[in-house]
Amino acid sequence: MAAQNGNFQIAILKYNGGGDWYSNLETSLPNLIDFCNKNLNTSIKREQAIVEPSSTELFDYPFVHMTGHGNVVFNLEESENLRNYLLAGGFLHIDDNYGMDQFVRREIKKIFPNEELVEIPFSHPIYHQKFDFNNGLPKIHEHDGEAPVGLGIIKEGRLVLFYSTECDLGDGWEDQEIHNDSEATRMKALQMGANIVSFVFLGE
Numbered sequence: 001m002a003a004q005n006g007n008f009q010i011a012i013l014k015y016n017g018g019g020d021w022y023s024n025l026e027t028s029l030p031n032l033i034d035f036c037n038k039n040l041n042t043s044i045k046r047e048q049a050i051v052e053p054s055s056t057e058l059f060d061y062p063f064v065h066m067t068g069h070g071n072v073v074f075n076l077e078e079s080e081n082l083r084n085y086l087l088a089g090g091f092l093h094i095d096d097n098y099g100m101d102q103f104v105r106r107e108i109k110k111i112f113p114n115e116e117l118v119e120i121p122f123s124h125p126i127y128h129q130k131f132d133f134n135n136g137l138p139k140i141h142e143h144d145g146e147a148p149v150g151l152g153i154i155k156e157g158r159l160v161l162f163y164s165t166e167c168d169l170g171d172g173w174e175d176q177e178i179h180n181d182s183e184a185t186r187m188k189a190l191q192m193g194a195n196i197v198s199f200v201f202l203g204e
Helices: 028-039 056-060 076-087 101-111 169-173 183-201
Strands: 010-013 049-051 063-068 091-096 149-155 158-165
Touching (some): 056 076, 076 091, 076 149, 091 101, 101 158
Parallel strands (some): 010 063, 063 091
């Protein structure tokens, strides 16, 4: 699944379990896409797609984004489809919008039962695309007051799943008046988001 610069679309993962997969739906990704198209010279469609974990349409999207606050459940079919998607070249970014951590870790284990989430070192290319984040993920919202952590699943040397927690990038991408974040905070969120997009669409 080649993810080169072109007229691609980013999809939101519509999962089951009761969690609000649709949180940040209105402005978050559209703002990030606008930022990327302006600053990375990408040509990503502004309208985000919505895709379910079991759908064959999953393979149409090089980049799938997942967020929310609550419970997440993948059944066997969904877990297998997500695993096949990621092994075929797809990429999943999970952004904990606060409250999904305990649930999503369990479900990641269903996708890759023989793999462990590992902390992505600050030297990894995902932190050093157009924008350098020498200390890893920026802290956008306080949540539990812990340091932000970027975790991932690496298969055959490729980062296929990136999980940002204690960070809340997606809230930082939203319109300013929604969370009243400072322009500096929003810019850090957008720049880190652009790095993730760049890593997926433009290569390391």
